[in-house]
Amino acid sequence: MTASPTPPAALSVRQVLTLERVLAGEPEVVAGADRLDRPVRWVHVAEAPDVGVMLSGGEMVLTTGVLLVGDEAKQAEYIRSLHRAEAAAVVLGLGRAFPAPPRAMCRTAERCGLPLVVLHRPFPFAQLTEEVQSRLVRHKFAAVSLSETVRTALTALITAGAPLQRLLDEIARHSGCPVVVTNLAHRVLATAGERPAVDDVLRDWERIARQAGASEGDGWIRAELGGRGERWGRIVLCGHRGERAAGRLLADRAAEALVLHRLLGGAAHGWEEQSARSLLTDLVAGAVPARQLLPRARAAGLPVGRRTFVPLVVRDGDPARLESTLRLLGLPGLAAALADGAAAVLLSLARDQDATALTEHFAGRLRQETRTAVVAAADARTDWDDVPAGLREARHVADAVAGSPAALDLPAVVRLRDVHLRGLIRLLRDDPQVQSFAERELDGLLGAGDDALLAVLRTYLATGRNKSRTAQLHHVSRPALYRRLEAIQTRLGVDLDDFEQAASVHIALLAHDAQHR
Template structure:
């Protein structure tokens, strides 16, 4: 409107009102035809010379909750009518005069085009958000992937927290999230002060809080920190995101909360070596684990399947096995040891202990491991507990966790004599496990055992022979053959491999190759011997 010399003559304090529509009207009683949010354009032809009509007109605009009144000077009024100005100021209605003749039709056409375009864009964005998030949910995407998409649409960090203000998941710029998590207690109080009973609350600085509900009960909230868009787009985004998060929760495991899923996701990434170091601080803080002046100890607990000591009904055993994370949670609570617990794979449970610097981390781990063995033994079960090295900084946790996984895997094949297995306890078997995916090791296996790999009976004889310490009588008993028959099989092995079974260096190479072969052939983490 700058071309036509606009001047705000009253109600300047209310110029932040949104304009929903433009309406050209000369009727004195036009207020009864308005629904609110309009900017009314008039030349005031029917108001000239009647101050009472001018005041009544402005008061009707106030009752209609218009955004503003725009008065074109030149036809009815040469200057701003004083009565209208005073009434507009008193009523809080922005009154704008145009000092040069303006084509109202051009104004309405331009503004309406922009409004319609904006609404179409908003509807299009709403549909795109809903479609994208629904597709993720129906494909079985986890909470983290869904929240990553929400943060991408929002253009700012996103946090999901429960009603106790515990953070369940975060997404968005990691530097910004680190700042938020570092002072989360204060930030969560500010969020609580901001929240009203509305489904979506839009606060200052682009903070948007959406209530999260499932089955009629509110259980948490989504907070967007610094949404750069308009209040309307932020409210729409909050609504769509809350809908998607509610669907994700309903489609997920009903017996387990997002708290467990958040911890399990973090532990699974650590155990797989997939967790990015720069994200660890944020994710560990979000999971509620203490991080200041702590020693972190990764632990992996595995139960062997179908081993001696597995007694009782198999369905009962399966139900019992599902409770291993809960059992470890109770033990940590009893021992007052901070830690995260979660399942990794079908037969493993990971634990990340957080022990204060002034306490003995090894002693805390030992207590937890001993209690784990005792509780499982009482149920006719057993397990191995593998641990990585203690870490005083989070950056080392990922490497230590990978070590703990390999130690637990190796300990299944040759259980350690102590309650907790470390890398030093699994010795050569542990080293081979750590290297089992290396192509050079596969080539070594082929060179050492090639002809036997297609002859399972002879391979089993060689394994038993070496495992028994070259005790031929014991090896014959295991395979239910006579000693002469065993001798013939050993001779066949020597001939096929072109080795001397009395040569210690060659025996050592065969033994390492067998360990490596079993490590690669094991189903899951457990080797056959």
Template sequence: MPLFVRDVLALEPLRAGFPQVIAGAEHLSRPVRWVHVSQLTDLTGLLRGGELVLTTAEGPAGARDEPGLAAYLARLDAAGAAGVVIEAVGAAGGHLAGSSERPESGAGPSPGGGSGADGDGGGGGDGEDRAAALARAAEGLRFPVILLRHEVRFVDVTEAVHSQIVNEHYEELKFAQRTHEAFTTLSLEHAALETVVGRAAALSGTAVVFEDVAHRVLASTPGPGGSTVDLLTGWERRSRLVPELDRTGIGGGEDWLHTPVVVHQRVWGRLVMPDARGTDGGRAPRVRMVLERAAQALSLRLMAEQDQADVERRAQGGLLNDLAEGRVPGEPEALARAEAVGLRPGARYLPLALRFAHPPAADPLDVQRRDRRHLEAVIRAAKAAGISALVTANHTGEIRVLFSCAAPTQEDRLLERFAGLLDQQLPGSGQHGDGQHRRIGVGHGASSLVAAARRLPEAAHIAEVAAGMDGAERPFHRSADLRLRGLLSLLRDNRHLQAFAETELYRILEDEARNGPGLLGLLRDYLAVNGNKNALARRTRLSRPTLYTRIAAIERLLGVDLEDPESRACLYVALLTRDLVAPHTRTP
């Protein structure tokens, strides 16, 4: 930590002189860069700023004319001196208070106190006059003036102070090296934005926020003892009141310390320390250093991104995952974080999941490109529908969304509008477009953001089950639309259910393996038309004799009467279970 005037006064060599602060007590936090001993009247040109000047009453500080004394102090202040320490011992070596003998070390009043008279009964008039004259001369200066009422060895003072300063410089170098190594390592590891911001907060001891140019929060970490709610509540509004700067600086009504994050000569956003003004003044250089090194690390990390939208999506995805997995402690923090990444507050929140089918054995790179196009289509459709949403790609073929709704009655209307616009946005939309291969699962909405987000897995389950359903296209599916298939999907890992399906179907599956496909597909069609042979003939385009022969073959293989409702129900459940457990074996 830098050395301040108050720290110097606490050092033993100066404490022995019983220092008394005559003026500028509120400025004892001025940093001391060096100690300078001088009896010169004018030090202009000799000081570089930050020096603590040591002098005696025999020099210009002992001038009897107050105008001369005031001019001397003003020149020191103008030259940038940290303060002046005046040893109040007369030319004859006597004590300024009028005592004929110099006090022993340790005698006299406590530091900073008293009128300047010692406790030996000596007259104090001259000392009191001197202190009063100094106080009047220092009026209007932002400058500590300290009076030493006992003689000290200036060489001991300079030695002690310079030793402290050198040690501090060494500590600053070590901190700079540690900071450099920390962010260099993060850059080499391609660390996530959240990791870089978290390390900056740990090193600086204050809150850190990384926002984009639209004032959406991409990553944040509260300071020690702080909360995300306090940090991010009303972030966009507060941030817009802080003017942009082209370099590190402090601005806005809250005195935010911030620096731009630039990638390829383009500003992506800024890194902010909203509470840096509350840190100890001596840490300011360190805090600024950490801020700037973290901004550089972010710039390097962002160079690898395809575009800024990827960063924003990851920020939203991180929040959705935290919400769904219960890592956000409460509703206030959830709302603050959601609003900070761009979600408008709503009266109700609705969880969605979208499933997209990929062609069998699709090239992985092509699948990745398709997923990206689907994600972009979902985002465009939500914007076109006027819906504020958080969107993330959960895994291949699945996208999770959280809608903000103004009222529960708007849910279906919003969903229908969104689904229609999505089909228009999907690549190759039309008769053979991707819209034919998408399913939207909708979970139960809630007035609580946390509660709605925790139902995202429910929405994903609905979308997954709906993806395996035949029948008329729906704009979206809810749990009520799944019925038996939804129940079986929940139970698909149950070994008893799997054993039941295998027992019902194993003979026809063995026949398929031996003689090739045909009968299993016919059984599906038979169950789909509920045993109506006229409808089955039209569906399969088989002649009646061929159809009856094959139905009889199925009955012989399975040992059941297909006219029996319970047999049909058991076989239907078995086929649904098989489709859910091994969807790749499903007969079209």
């Protein structure tokens, strides 16, 4: 990454005029009063009429104007030359040369927008120079010290393998304001800072992103993220209230750290996927009200106004492939990995679109690419507040069919009505009485630890006790299957040809599988 040049720390003209030594000279702003927030980079005492050629910009020029007396044209040109040199301000000490503010200088300074300050009492310029220069040096040292402190802290976190969020929390702690990381399309990838302040930023993010992208002001400081000649994002300090130079240094150090973090593999799954995972995980957990997550969803690029939301959970679905399928089909949505090999997908469709047909289309396309993928869906929601319950329902359905025998014919999109008894048993899996029932019914097999016979039993019951289909799926002959079924019945002490006994064993097996997944 090529870091932007960092300006030295500076005081503003307004701040200089409030210094105790300056106030003793009774300063009066006679022109350019609306430009007093200009930064003062240095203080320069000069009486030469052509002092402008010796300046490099940002200086506060102190003069008595002794060489300008009696020549209004020279006075005007003096102001114009300072304006061309981008001086911060001019301070004129009134006295023998000018007992009152010279009109020509005042008119020209106002026209140029250059602050002109007069001192009504005699004032040793050396004192002002010493005061301002010492403050500037202290400010610059403090900014550089802060920069090194932040660099050291972030480098230590990266070396320790800290996640992206930990780095951002550290940056927010030093900056004292919300921190936002976006891609080049202004989609929010990560945030840090006090939650209420961050939510305020995200609530109006579209306008703020345009504002921050156009210019920096009011403490909005951004730094580009990228490397090897390619930009891929930016970090924004939102409303930094400290010295601007310090904020600039913070943003640059933060950008360097984030680029290094990404290069070292901190973004193995992609920051976009991490952002989606954080949001979808919070929605599934339900610990935070959905309404509070709405700004994050909007800032992450998910359309949320007057939409139909379809919550999905996909088994054996790679988040990158899910995102690719969404883009290929032109479906707005988020996808991210959850725990236990599942991935969540939240579709956001226009109200006039056929949610059922588009969900089936998405699932069909996914099954073409990944034969083992199982797409579980909840009914579509039109109220954002209902999305968390929908995601939990889809997760329940996906978990209920997890590990189902291949013989169990599943539709392209599995819904609650498709999981029947399996879904009910999963809901009751943590009940101690259900656990006791499962152990008691299956004790003959569980005690022996015979997983092969358990697998045969699982397939035999799932296929409706179809011996031919079970033998085919386990690649054994019919006589071999009969011997295994006989062994199962002997160990369990049941007759699998009896419907009630077979149903009891089936329920116990479903409970056992639900408890151990």
